[in-house]
Amino acid sequence: MTSTTPDITPGLEWVRQRGMGALAEKMGIEWVEFSIDRCVATMPVEGNTQPVGLLHGGAYVVLGESLGSMAANLHAGAGRLAVGIDINATHTRSATSGRVTGVCTPIHLGRSLTVHEIAVSDEQGRRCSTIRITNMIKDAPARA
Numbered sequence: 001m002t003s004t005t006p007d008i009t010p011g012l013e014w015v016r017q018r019g020m021g022a023l024a025e026k027m028g029i030e031w032v033e034f035s036i037d038r039c040v041a042t043m044p045v046e047g048n049t050q051p052v053g054l055l056h057g058g059a060y061v062v063l064g065e066s067l068g069s070m071a072a073n074l075h076a077g078a079g080r081l082a083v084g085i086d087i088n089a090t091h092t093r094s095a096t097s098g099r100v101t102g103v104c105t106p107i108h109l110g111r112s113l114t115v116h117e118i119a120v121s122d123e124q125g126r127r128c129s130t131i132r133i134t135n136m137i138k139d140a141p142a143r144a
Helices: 011-017 022-026 056-077
Strands: 030-034 037-045 079-089 098-108 112-120 129-138
Touching: 011 030, 011 037, 011 056, 022 056, 030 056, 037 056, 056 079, 056 098, 056 129, 098 129
Parallel strands: none
Antiparallel strands: 030 037, 037 098, 079 129, 098 112, 112 129
């Protein structure tokens, strides 16, 4: 009997080959799911906290930007590059332990702009932060 679920989706393979960048790696971000319609990644709270032990607000934003920018680049396609031009976050709960999960979904996928929403939840499924990112799509620079 053959499985109907592939071990690694083409999008997840693409993002793993491309890499996520030094900052995302230092923060412990791990990809779980990656496609045009939905991207999911997790990040540990430990090591990414502010002095009082709460997950740092900037850490939520790094997770959100990593998800949204990579999703925009997958949408952009070969020879094109998506770059962030606006990001905002509203933090509604504090994570203090375990891992948080970011789920990124597109709001708008255009030829020159993308907009994604990233909902970040704790291990109990409670939303901690909502991030919205806009990326501009342009031609990738020529490599020397």
